[in-house]
Amino acid sequence: MRKLFIVPDGGLGNRLRAIASGIWLARAAKCEPVIVWHADAMCQVNLDDILNTEHIPARVITPGKAIYRSLFEIPRRRNLYLPALLSPMRFGRRFYDNRNLMAYCDDAPELLRASIQAAGDLLFFSGQEFFDFPRDFFRQIFHVSSDVVRKAEAILREKRPRIAVQIRRTDHDVAIENSPEDAFMEKLSELSHDDCFFLATDDEDVKARFRVRYGPQLITNATEARRDTREGIMDAMAELWIMAQTERIYGSLGSSFPEVAAWLGGAELIRVGRKAK
8 A cells, every 4th residue: 555654844733734634635545644753843742742642543653863854854955955856766746835735735636636646655744734634533533642631730720711812922923913912802801700711822921911910810831831842842732732622712813723722622713813704
């Protein structure tokens, strides 16, 4: 059987949706799905640290840095463009974000046709939902690890918020420009004084301002948000799982994080901001 190699790229949310896309496409194209997991500065963690991989219907491999950069990675300056030379010798067809793959993202039948017609194994390097999959399939294959559950329970301290708020900042220009704090505060005005809510954010100043404004109604991770360490990604996955357990998520525009949380638990997602509909 031909193999379909999925190389998930980017942050946590981007990687999960790429994995689900690749596995669903592999099923349709009658290929064996193989996840090529590589920890990097954007996601410094092993897959089995955050997920119970027994539920994922795909083999997971973790190649060494040299093999990853020369064979699986998108060709670029830092790998001396070696994959442009070596990958064609290994794969019958290669698809990369921001190159040829994006042309197929709105045309699933054509991507499936191209995958079926290709000779040999396939390589998909992506951080996108490049092939539509049922949302219940996402919930079926992704189950957080016991370590993540313990982290989440420590944050919640036996509280069960109905509402989650996700405010993306740092390097995300779309969210910074279009999802201001006051828009989230307007949404939170519907809460009664007895209600609590969970805040997920990568900005410590946002946490501080929300603590002052909402006091005991606020539940948030006391640990500083880090995405460049194993513990930081474990914390992010715990926050994702907490959001997934709520009834409604108010999320920043342009961020994959609240979308993935909604898929994971079935919560209602409402995008907050100037361009939100």
